[in-house]
Amino acid sequence: MTKQRALAAAMVGLLAACGVAHADGDIFSNGHVDGDLRLYNFNRLYASKTVPNASAFSTGALINAQTGSFLTGFSVGGTFATVNSFGTHSNNPAKIDTTLAGPNNSIGTFAQAYLQYQHDMFLFRGGYQYLADDPWMGNNDSRVIPSSYNALKLQITPLRGWNVFALREYSWKSRTSPGMYPDNLYYPSKYDGDSMYGNNGSLPLHARSAPGTWEGGTTYVHGGLSAQLRYYDFIHFARTVYAVGSYVFDTGSGFDPVIGAQYLVQNDGSDNRFTETGTKLFGVAGTHVKSRAIGGDLGVVIPNGRFDIYYNKLAREAGAVGGGAAISPYTMNYGSDPLFTTSMIRGLVETGPGHAWKGKFTYDLLDKKLELTAAYAKYLTYYRGNSHNLYFDVIYHLDGALKGLTLRDRWELSNGGVDNLNPTNQSFVYNRLMLDYKF
Secondary structure (H helix, E strand, O other): OHHHHHHHHHHHHHHHHHHOOOOOOOOOOOOEEEEEEEEEEEEEEEOOOOOOOEEEEEEEEEEEEEOOOEOOOEEEEEEEEEEEOOOOOOOOHHHEOHHHHOOOOEEEEEEEEEEEEEEOOEEEEEEEEOOOOOOOOOOOOOOOOOOEEEEEEEEEEEEOOEEEEEEEEEEEEOOOOOOOEOOOOOOOOOHHHOOOOOOOOOOOOOOOOOOOEEEEEEEEEEOOEEEEEEEEEEOOOEEEEEEEEEEEOOOOOOOEEEEEEEEEEEEEOOOOHHHHHOOOEOOEOOOEEEEEEEEEEEEEEEOOEEEEEEEEEEOOOOOEHHHOOOOOOOOOOOOOOOOOOOOOOOOHHHHOOEEEEEEEEEEEEOOOOEEEEEEEEEEEEOOOOEEEEEEEEEEEEOOHHHOOEEEEEEEEEEEEOOOOOOHHHOOEEEEEEEEEEEO
16 A cells, blocks of 8 residues: 555646646756666675585666745655676576676666655655655665665755754665565565565564554754664564764875774664564564664765774573574665774674674775775674685766766685675675766
């Protein structure tokens, strides 16, 4: 029902827009259309002798449209996304990197279809939408199609840089799904017919569906200060409080120290999908959800670059699901959670309770057209052993006649771990070549 309601809301808004177009200005000439053309080639290279390498190639287009304002602040927007691998997938499913666009050769979907009202400090948006700035419910935009959510969002901006918001999410579309479904990344692929790949899939097929999420919080950015406080009720999964903040000290010398901290606490009684199905995370079942994580960042901004040392601790909790696992329904196995030490492949959300640290260096060249990143992360965990990841990222922004075209190559090597953290506990190299043209 939520899918039909969201589309109905968007259509009603569009019809209303047409009716007032001449009375309140031409909403179509004042609207805008933009988009992305994408070409991605992913390769998963395993040292394991029993697991074959996997790869995937895909092209895609995301077309965004939003009308101009009518009735003093209303507008209608949407995004259509289409993906095609042109029959390049292997005939052997084990040799396909299904995280890119699933096992099929094409996807077509409405990633966004929303009605928006924005006036002065007030913003409301309802329908299919990206939650790009949400740390635990983001759009996970490292694949051809980003994640999106069927949600109602209300936001007030009392002062510049300060937002207060509330959100109710009902269903979501993963990066490989054709539409919205009442599930999340803990459900198995094809749950309720959802082509959801790259997920954790711990819950059984008979698990009850996910009712969605309540969220509320505030964010503040001013000068060198950036801070946010959020509360999530991932209904029947975990109640979560998340706080993070950082400060950049402007010394006027070009070398500016950075300090940051983050805190996560989760709890829930026995009324959650893990305990009612006896589901184990990291081989550990529990009678309740309880998680606690802390993090720190010490860094320095230098001319054209930045260097940071990060740390996280995810506490071990006796009797809890996954021994204190951080419950993250919309980032698990995506490696897109906001913990400081998360790598391209994974972090403590995927490896479980323990400690982690990470060093990261970024540097810009050629008037910021070339961006270079190198990072090293170490994970010492109770259930998945000790592992480390080495990461390189090269981004080049073209200009002139090719302005809008970005070339990006990401490479990460993971070593170590137990219980098949990497296939047969051997090294794993993930290479992602991505071309994106924004117009």
